Amino acid sequence: xxxxxxxRKEDDGVRDLIHETFQILWFSARLTSxxxxxxxxxxxxxxxxxxxIIDPARSHVYLGSMLQEMLYGxxxxxxxxxxxxxxxxxxxxxxxxxxxxxxxxxIRFEENRTSSDKKTxxxxxxxxxxxxxxxxxxxxxxxxxxxxxxxxxxKADNSVSRESEAAIVFNVCxxxxxxxxxxxxxxxxxxxxxMLTQDLRKIIYGFDSKPxxxxxELLANFGSRSLSPNNPFTTExxxxxKIFYSLLYSKKGKISDFxxxxxxxKSNIQRAMSVIGSICRHYYSSKDGNPIExxxxxxVIIDPSEINxxxxxxxxxxxxxxxxxxxxxxxxxxxxxxxGGIFLSHPRVMLALEQQGILKELISEASxxxxxxxxxxxxxxILCSEERRVESGEARRQMQSKEHITSSKQVSGxxxxxxxLIGSCCxxxxxxxxxxxxxxxxxxxxxxxxxxxxxxRQGLLNPMEVVSTFRSNHYNFL
Numbered sequence: 001x002x003x004x005x006x007x008r009k010e011d012d013g014v015r016d017l018i019h020e021t022f023q024i025l026w027f028s029a030r031l032t033s034x035x036x037x038x039x040x041x042x043x044x045x046x047x048x049x050x051x052x053i054i055d056p057a058r059s060h061v062y063l064g065s066m067l068q069e070m071l072y073g074x075x076x077x078x079x080x081x082x083x084x085x086x087x088x089x090x091x092x093x094x095x096x097x098x099x100x101x102x103x104x105x106x107i108r109f110e111e112n113r114t115s116s117d118k119k120t121x122x123x124x125x126x127x128x129x130x131x132x133x134x135x136x137x138x139x140x141x142x143x144x145x146x147x148x149x150x151x152x153x154x155k156a157d158n159s160v161s162r163e164s165e166a167a168i169v170f171n172v173c174x175x176x177x178x179x180x181x182x183x184x185x186x187x188x189x190x191x192x193x194x195m196l197t198q199d200l201r202k203i204i205y206g207f208d209s210k211p212x213x214x215x216x217e218l219l220a221n222f223g224s225r226s227l228s229p230n231n232p233f234t235t236e237x238x239x240x241x242k243i244f245y246s247l248l249y250s251k252k253g254k255i256s257d258f259x260x261x262x263x264x265x266k267s268n269i270q271r272a273m274s275v276i277g278s279i280c281r282h283y284y285s286s287k288d289g290n291p292i293e294x295x296x297x298x299x300v301i302i303d304p305s306e307i308n309x310x311x312x313x314x315x316x317x318x319x320x321x322x323x324x325x326x327x328x329x330x331x332x333x334x335x336x337x338x339x340g341g342i343f344l345s346h347p348r349v350m351l352a353l354e355q356q357g358i359l360k361e362l363i364s365e366a367s368x369x370x371x372x373x374x375x376x377x378x379x380x381x382i383l384c385s386e387e388r389r390v391e392s393g394e395a396r397r398q399m400q401s402k403e404h405i406t407s408s409k410q411v412s413g414x415x416x417x418x419x420x421l422i423g424s425c426c427x428x429x430x431x432x433x434x435x436x437x438x439x440x441x442x443x444x445x446x447x448x449x450x451x452x453x454x455x456x457r458q459g460l461l462n463p464m465e466v467v468s469t470f471r472s473n474h475y476n477f478l
Contacts, residue, residue: 002051002062005069019070023087027070027094041094041101045131049105052127056167064134071095071138092139099135099142102128103149115159122164129153129171136178143179150175154199156206166211169203173214180221188222192232204240204275212271213278216240220283234283241279241312244272246304248319258328270334273323276316277338280345281385285309317342317349324358333374336362340378344385347421354425363432369441376436376447379426383454386422423460426451430461 004010005018026044052059070091106128113121129150136143153172156165180188203215216237223233251269258266299318302311320342323335343350353359361367362375426433436448455461 002066006062006065022066027091041097044098045101045105048131049127052130053123056126056130060130060134064137067134067138095135095139096142102132103146118159122160125158125160126164126167129168133171133174136175140178140182144182147179156203166207170211170214173218177218177221180225188226197232197236201236201240209274212274216275216278217282224284237279237283242304242307244275245307247272249304252319252322255323255326255331258331273320273334273338277341280313280316281341313342313346329368329370332371336374336378340382343382350425351421359425363429369444373443373447376451380451380454382422387458426455427460
């Protein structure tokens with residue numbers, strides 16, 4: 001039912017019935033079969049946990065989609081429906097009760113679990129925190145008074161498997177990221193004086209790219225929202241950036257012999273590229289300087305001792321471009337993935353790569369399939385991230401924080417024109433993207449189709465052109 005409710009192509013009447021069913025089952029107190037004792041939030045939480053434990057990733061998406069629609073409606077058609085407004089109001093009130101019950105369940109679980117529960121403890125904790133993340137994404141204010149309860153989970157010392165530990169810290173970082181927009185300056189300063197920065201640093205050094213990126217994003221989030229001139233979040237983030245930038249700087253002369261490096265050295269280089277890409281993507285600095293170019297117009301790789309917020313992104317691009325030029329496929333794919341973060345924060349860098357013909361080369365038939373696939377994923381991630389940035393209001397916040405943007409320019413509406421460069425670079429390669437939908441590699445076919453669908457949904461493609469091209473390609477294939 002959750003899957004059907006999340007399906008936009010499902011009949012509106014069917015979706016309304018599903019929402020009404022869940023309104024009764026989960027978002028209001030209901031009676032037992034005997035009609036005597038009301039079933040409260042505890043029963044609802046148990047049912048949610050049973051569903052999420054089966055398939056955490058997909059259940060999180062389906063539950064989140066349903067909750068968003070029940071809280072805020074499905075679109076313009078909902079605005080005049082008094083019944084819908086009443087349902088949304090009741091849902092918001094009951095969600096507060098459910099969030100409190102989820103934290104009660106979390107405390108009960110921790111009080112009662114033993115060392116023998118290690119196998120079941122991980123999935124149960126992941127499911128609980130995944131549900132809390134759904135509520136944080138839908139209505140962050142519901143979790144404001146509970147955030148202190150979650151802080152210990154960022155220490156990554158929860159006596160569960162490594163996989164569950166990664167999922168736990170990822171969910172908690174995401175919850176804090178949503179709630180951070182609603183925290184007061186005093187609360188942020190209090191968190192800065194706690195062990196939070198050290199805990200996030202350990203996550204960045206010890207886990208794979210997903211929780212690492214979430215930890216970097218959280219540091220950047222708190223750093224950009226604190227008014228303190230030397231806030232600990234920004235300071236810690238710059239320390240981490242310098243450490244990993246220095247590593248890439250010291251190894252750039254040895255990457256031609258990447259295969260001869262030890263496993264630990266390879267892992268360190270890959271982590272360094274991932275972290276640098278995440279920092280450039282998530283931390284927005286109003287002190288961004290102009291790129292420093294050499295005599296041939298190439299960006300200069302700055303010495304690590306001179307790195308600061310005004311030159312980090314451009315110098316990181318220059319150093320990652322060197323890694324992208326190598327013949328080793330793992331290095332190239334990791335470098336491209338890291339560059340995606342810089343493209344998001346500095347779209348004109350992506351335009352430079354396009355003008356050099358590098359993007360065309362990356363998705364050409366002559367390119368390695370892994371590199372073609374990584375380029376498609378990079379395009380898709382950039383488009384979706386930019387879409388979320390605009391819809392969430394983050395794009396407007398960043399624009400208003402730019403010191404060189406005057407009020408008259410803000411009114412004119414053309415000050416964020418760089419954002420359109422991302423879609424333009426993708427549409428430049430439409431012919432090749434359509435070709436890739438007929439690739440022998442199933443992953444390339446799927447990702448090329450997904451990218452074309454995203455471009456079409458965002459209004460960057462004419463839908464009739466898409467249908468016509470797909471039909472023509474299908475006939476040619478037959």
